[in-house]
Amino acid sequence: MTTTGTTVSATAPNADPAGPAAPRGVVWLVAEREIISRLRSKAFLVSTGILLLAVLASVLVGGIVSGIDHSTKVAVVGSAASVVDKAEGLKGVEAADTSAAEKLVREKKVDAAVVPDESAATKVKVIALDSTPSDVMQALSVYPEVQLLKPAGQNPLLIYFVALGFGIVFFMSAMTFGQTIAQSVVEEKQTRVVEILLSTISARALMTGKVLGNSIMAFAQIAVMALLTTGGLLATGQKLLLANLGSSVVWFVVFFAIGFIMIAALYAATAALVSRQEDVGSATAPVMMLVLLPYILVIIFNNNPAVLAVMSYVPFSAPVGMPMRLFLGSAAWWEPLLSLVVLLATTAVVIALGSRIYSNSLLRTGAKVKLSDALKG
């Protein structure tokens, strides 16, 4: 703790032997208070409820849309049924004979009819009303096998939605919980309760407790959202998408946990510079830009490998960039680990600087504290 300077750094001979253990308990007490006051806040409960409902709804809607039967109905007669069954996207409707099948076509109950025709090379004939039914013809066609030298990977629309998902979840969580920390820091400063707190525990313990408490809440919210998404995808039978997302979601959660701690420390430090709730917005605006930027970039550049590669290593965008690259399959196995090390190192530096700014600013009320003054102490 920097504010106590020389007097505290000298260890008292009669120091409490339980001293070193005590701060951890204190950090937890602060974190616990943060969590309890969040859980008691109606605004928090309502916004969390809405967020979870939105996640659930998007998964379910996705399931319903993909579950809709897109197959084309065709009338089949006799042995033609086996040909139709093998074709993808066609659904056979049994008809007694060719004339019955023709009747179904005329009545527009089916798009076309497939009837046996011994004279044809394919042994079947397609009957349609007034034009060649291209979808039916395509389904019945036989193509030679194709080998792609450079597979396209994921479906571009899916890529967009996954990018949007990672981006929006990180942005929303970091911003809501970041703002919450900022407000709680200023509340303590504005109501002056901070002086009692600082006479009891160190500024570092206070900040750590706040960051920890809010990180736990943010992390729990993300974990519940991840569970809902997984559960929802399984329940609606979208196993394919789940398999695609799999490891990138796990990495997202890991990167989020550390990235959020860094963002939280920044919010706490910048908020400590001001003394009134009205000034929180302007004080924390630079941090908000850091959170907003990766969100915008990932939406615009989700298909640009160069931009994504840079994003996946810049600590502020790595929680979005790296999972995105893992989803696209464009990152080697060691890349998320390297990026994680970069993120951890940056987080450590940010926490050190942040707690310095925080402890040097807490007792300076009135005008906004200059960043340079806060760093100097």
Add this chain to the structure above:
Amino acid sequence: MLEVNEISRSFSGTRVLDDVSFAVRPGRMTGFVGANGAGKTTTMRIILGVLSADSGAVTLDGARLGESDRRRFGYMPEERGLYPKMKVAEQITYLARLHGLAPNAARRNTAELLERLGLTERAGDPVERLSLGNQQRAQIAAALVHDPEVLILDEPFSGLDPLAVETVQAVLKEYAGRGVPVLFSSHQLDIVERICDDLVIISAGSIRAAGEREALREAHSEPRFEILLDGDAGWIRDEPGVTVLDFDGGYALFDTDTDGAQRVLQHALARGPVASFAPHRPTLAQIFKEVIR
């Protein structure tokens, strides 16, 4: 004994504390007085470790203070503040836990203290719904809940009604009675005069006087006496070696040496009954004005 040793502190080039030293003895109420901006709050913040000193040290029983020692201090800052939306009892219990009390002890102490301060009925209310006086009591509870070994109170009586002043005064006296060093600052010199055992007077960042209250009064006493007679006291003006400062019917305030005083008393008794005769001790306010000059 809590000792402040040669503390100095500057804020952006301006020296606000200059070589400040004094002691707060266990079991005694030490009053800390000074004009606004004299350095009382800065000194208290340094004692609590909320602020650091540029030089000098604070010791308790001869040992430099560490963070864990300060957790056993009780502090009431001049800038009052509690969490406005947190319930009174919950908040006091939380602060007790931060000071290192076990959950049960924290709850028990909170309940006892709220009872003593007459806040039991408001225990479940958020602090913001209490009257200012009650918020003040809650603040005092926050400073006392962990049975502190040292008490530092910045203006504990400001904003209290006379009844609350009595209550708080009694509670503080009780702590001092247990052997706790109690340091409190106040603008209300009459309260300080009434309840303190020792006095520290600070002006413009340096200590002007410190010591036992009575010794200080003694030291600042002029050879001055007051007398109250049944009859008129006008004749005292004609006594040799006596300067009358104030005179009203049977009352007279006068400067003279000890022999002169005895002579006046003998003459007065010869003239008639004497209701009272005493050396005149300056009030704290007078001493204060004199030492900070």
